[in-house]
Amino acid sequence: xxxxxxxxxxxxxxxxxxxxxxxxxxxxxxxxxxxxxxxxxxxxxxxxxxxxxxxxxxxxxxxxxxxxxxxxxxxxxxxxxxxxxxxxxxxxxxxxxxxxxxxxxxxxxxxxxx
Amino acid sequence: xxxxxxxxxxxxxxxxxxxxxxxxxxxxxxxxxxxxxxxxxxxxxxxxxxxxxxxxxxxxxxxxxxxxxxxxxxxxxxxxxxxxxxxxxxxxxxxxxxxxxxxxxxxxxx
Numbered sequence: 001x002x003x004x005x006x007x008x009x010x011x012x013x014x015x016x017x018x019x020x021x022x023x024x025x026x027x028x029x030x031x032x033x034x035x036x037x038x039x040x041x042x043x044x045x046x047x048x049x050x051x052x053x054x055x056x057x058x059x060x061x062x063x064x065x066x067x068x069x070x071x072x073x074x075x076x077x078x079x080x081x082x083x084x085x086x087x088x089x090x091x092x093x094x095x096x097x098x099x100x101x102x103x104x105x106x107x108x109x110x111x112x113x114x
Numbered sequence: 115x116x117x118x119x120x121x122x123x124x125x126x127x128x129x130x131x132x133x134x135x136x137x138x139x140x141x142x143x144x145x146x147x148x149x150x151x152x153x154x155x156x157x158x159x160x161x162x163x164x165x166x167x168x169x170x171x172x173x174x175x176x177x178x179x180x181x182x183x184x185x186x187x188x189x190x191x192x193x194x195x196x197x198x199x200x201x202x203x204x205x206x207x208x209x210x211x212x213x214x215x216x217x218x219x220x221x222x223x224x
Contacts, residue, residue: 106157
């Protein structure tokens with residue numbers, strides 16, 4: 001079945017460091033791929049998405065490219081800030097009889113130190 | 115614009131007590147609605163989804179149930195809570211192929 005695997009956390013970085021959070025997927029067909037962010041005590045917010053191969057999603061300085069050949073959707077940011085501290089979830093969609101189902105990774109906690 | 119709300123935001127319940135979490139969506143009609151649970155330190159688990167009034171699909175066997183009495187209302191319930199039901203519960207809906215989440219409800223079973 002479909003699945004998402006993302007790197008274990010926590011990831012601890014200094015402010016202005018480069019961030020990469022790895023995400024790989026297994027899916028039939030052509031899923032859409034997403035990154036969601038969860039700040040402490042809050043629900044999940046959509047960070048960025050890509051709907052087809054080679055698409056690049058970007059938002060708030062974060063980027064991720066849909067790589068079908070490596071089945072990956074790694075999240076990157078050139079210079080992290082303390083305010084980026086959160087849990088990041090990689091996800092994909094699949095459809096069953098026209099109903100969307102989302103499959104999420106286990107989340108990667110990011111802690112940015114001043 | 116569309117919004118999603120769920121309540122209560124936080125609750126502490128004794129083992130064996132009932133549960134009712136409510137979710138409503140505004141600004142859209144006939145949305146696909148979802149309940150997820152996030153246990154402490156773990157990922158998101160899909161519990162139920164609904165494509166219309168009275169239509170509920172369960173993803174995993176458990177101590178919980180869901181109902182959709184109105185088009186934009188989705189309720190998560192339990193008759194008798196277990197300690198293992200503790201977690202962060204998220205209601206969500208789909209727009210296009212993107213899922214949007216409510217603010218979440220923290221449940222602690224003691």
